[in-house]
Amino acid sequence: MPNKLISLAEAGRRFSWDGMCYASGAALPVGSDALVFGRELLRQKRKDLHAIFHCCGQQLNLLAAAGAATKAECGFAALEVVGFANGLRRAVESGRLALEDYSNLAMALRLLGGALNWPFVPATVNIGSDLQDRSAFAPDAYPSREKIPAITDPFSGKEIGAFSPLKPDVAAIHVTLADANGNAILLGTEWSRFELSRAAKRVVVIADAIVDPGCIRQYPNLVRIPELLVEAVVYWPFAAWPHSSPGMYDMDEEHMFFMNKALASEQGTADYIRDFVESYSDLDSYLDMIGRDKIAHLSDSVSSFLLDPYRRWILPADEVARLTAPDAGSKEIAA
Amino acid sequence: MSAALDYTRQEMMAIATGREIRDGELAIFGVGLSMLAGFFAQANHAPNLRSMTEGGVYGATPVGGLPWGIECNRLAANATSFTSALDALGFLVASGRCDVGVIGAAQVDKFGNVNTTGIWDGDIGPHYRPPKTRLPGAGGANDIACGAGRFIVMASHERKRFTNKVDYISSPGYLDGGDSRARKGFVGGGPSAIVTTLGILRPEPGTREFVLDGWFAFSSVDEIKAHTGWDLRVAPDAREIPEPTATELANLRRVDETGALRKK
Numbered sequence: 001m002p003n004k005l006i007s008l009a010e011a012g013r014r015f016s017w018d019g020m021c022y023a024s025g026a027a028l029p030v031g032s033d034a035l036v037f038g039r040e041l042l043r044q045k046r047k048d049l050h051a052i053f054h055c056c057g058q059q060l061n062l063l064a065a066a067g068a069a070t071k072a073e074c075g076f077a078a079l080e081v082v083g084f085a086n087g088l089r090r091a092v093e094s095g096r097l098a099l100e101d102y103s104n105l106a107m108a109l110r111l112l113g114g115a116l117n118w119p120f121v122p123a124t125v126n127i128g129s130d131l132q133d134r135s136a137f138a139p140d141a142y143p144s145r146e147k148i149p150a151i152t153d154p155f156s157g158k159e160i161g162a163f164s165p166l167k168p169d170v171a172a173i174h175v176t177l178a179d180a181n182g183n184a185i186l187l188g189t190e191w192s193r194f195e196l197s198r199a200a201k202r203v204v205v206i207a208d209a210i211v212d213p214g215c216i217r218q219y220p221n222l223v224r225i226p227e228l229l230v231e232a233v234v235y236w237p238f239a240a241w242p243h244s245s246p247g248m249y250d251m252d253e254e255h256m257f258f259m260n261k262a263l264a265s266e267q268g269t270a271d272y273i274r275d276f277v278e279s280y281s282d283l284d285s286y287l288d289m290i291g292r293d294k295i296a297h298l299s300d301s302v303s304s305f306l307l308d309p310y311r312r313w314i315l316p317a318d319e320v321a322r323l324t325a326p327d328a329g330s331k332e333i334a335a
Numbered sequence: 336m337s338a339a340l341d342y343t344r345q346e347m348m349a350i351a352t353g354r355e356i357r358d359g360e361l362a363i364f365g366v367g368l369s370m371l372a373g374f375f376a377q378a379n380h381a382p383n384l385r386s387m388t389e390g391g392v393y394g395a396t397p398v399g400g401l402p403w404g405i406e407c408n409r410l411a412a413n414a415t416s417f418t419s420a421l422d423a424l425g426f427l428v429a430s431g432r433c434d435v436g437v438i439g440a441a442q443v444d445k446f447g448n449v450n451t452t453g454i455w456d457g458d459i460g461p462h463y464r465p466p467k468t469r470l471p472g473a474g475g476a477n478d479i480a481c482g483a484g485r486f487i488v489m490a491s492h493e494r495k496r497f498t499n500k501v502d503y504i505s506s507p508g509y510l511d512g513g514d515s516r517a518r519k520g521f522v523g524g525g526p527s528a529i530v531t532t533l534g535i536l537r538p539e540p541g542t543r544e545f546v547l548d549g550w551f552a553f554s555s556v557d558e559i560k561a562h563t564g565w566d567l568r569v570a571p572d573a574r575e576i577p578e579p580t581a582t583e584l585a586n587l588r589r590v591d592e593t594g595a596l597r598k599k
Contacts, residue, residue: 027390027406028366028390028404028405028406029404030403030404030406030407031390031404031405031406031407032406054420055474074472075472075473075474075475076471076472076473076474076475077469077471077472078470078471078472079404080366080367080403080404080405081366081367081401081402081403081404082403082404084469084470084471088469089469092465092466092469093465093466093467093468093469094465095465099469099472101452101472101473101505102473103424103473103474103475103476103477103478104389104420104424104473104474104475104478105420105421105424105425105428105429105475105477105478106477106478107420108419108420108421108424108425109421109425112421124429124481124482124521124522125429125477125478125481125482126473126477126481127481127519128481128504128507128510128516128519128521129448129473129477129504129505129506129507130452130503130504130505131473131477131504131505134459134463134503135463136463136465139462139463139464140461140462140463142461142462142463158520159520160520187411187417188392188406188411188417189388189390189391189392189405189406189411189417189418189419189420190391190417190418190419190420191390191391191406191419191420192419192420192421193419194419194421195419195421244403244406244407244408244411246406246408246411246412247411250408251403251404251407251408253403256403301408301412302398302399302408302409302412303408303411303412305412306411306412
């Protein structure tokens, strides 16, 4: 069985470039988001990203605040009960980032369209509103006839709309569990991670835990992202922090508010990047940065029981580290 | 007597919204206030309510307080099914299966159109420009507004929010009124009520303009008109809306265990 485990830094080098169409998030803001991959994009000084996020989480908030994303498409652009996404808001209001608005179903349908290689997706939502008429990417067209053009249903003759399909260059998808080959299990709602994994040209999964392949063979129905779609696997506990990961850890309320407050200003963003993006050198120092007491607290989640069926297969960190050694990529693992 | 009960305007709004939801319905809630209103209905008078969130969390009631979001562990810890946005908003809402949705609004206009995208200084004009204040966007509310059998809008009753015409239509109500929504052919019927911190507005048959249907005990027709940005008409049968009963309040507070609605 191929071993696709690579380090986060290597994943960042191999799967990102300036100007790429980058998809992540794919969950509502306080759910799982491959946030640590966004931190890595900043560490590697990526810029001019075209971001596709089903919903804006702290990752898009951070990329927008830092000026790394100049275009974004999403369905919901805030942090739910935590508040407006200050970094994204600042970038949009200042005109540094063009945010193309769709609804949450529209984003899922557009990813489905990309996954199926459809030329367009029939739109029965978003039509008749300014989501159809206004385009941040083509601001002079009003009412816009390019973003969600009106088409005629060939069967009923009724006017509907057409959504453009999405095929991001790279998707960094947060998953709860993956084996070293890239078979992944997601606890909690998928949002559109299933569709995204089929729509993106290249997929990296970022897993909170690595499991023995026996786990995958025990629960094949639950493997919604099979290895054949996945190019690389990154092991990174608390990859979604300060978001939550059902079964694994709760949202870090304190840091969610702290981070969003920081991203509200240029100086705050610079300080945040210094302290929480560039400050760690490996997984251990990342976890130290979060704080070991905090990690114990967040891990004591009301949702922890969701992980119970899988615990016996979770590989210890030192074994995962051995598998992720620089030359491990060429090794075969006995499955 | 209920008159002696101490409750906040937010609690009254949540209870009035909950009363709009009937037992046995398939309902979809957003996060925050609308979720509390929905779970209140389930706890109070709609035990057979089937609820879902737009991310595809089914059968859950919150554990340990108001969820921070739809995928929050406070809901994930008590679900019977996890699926996806395509399933919840598509297979169950866009399909026409969902009976009722509850959405919030930063601005709502006299035809029940909702803006949650941004506030501009005056008309956007023919050239799209960034809003002065960027808001969260449409989220799943547009999909609920297009697809749910009916939907209820919850909004704090302030003049700046209750406007003659919203800056941007994020979620369609009755568009320009009359049959303008019907001509779009949405599977969903449109907004059945706007429940506010002061009272309830409902669409007038024919014109589809929202008129005052009732005021809360602590409010009045005059106060509501003063806080509405269009010339609000009063329905012929408008009346005072019953205050929360002790049972309703107790059921709401069991759902709102962190007291999010108790803040004055």
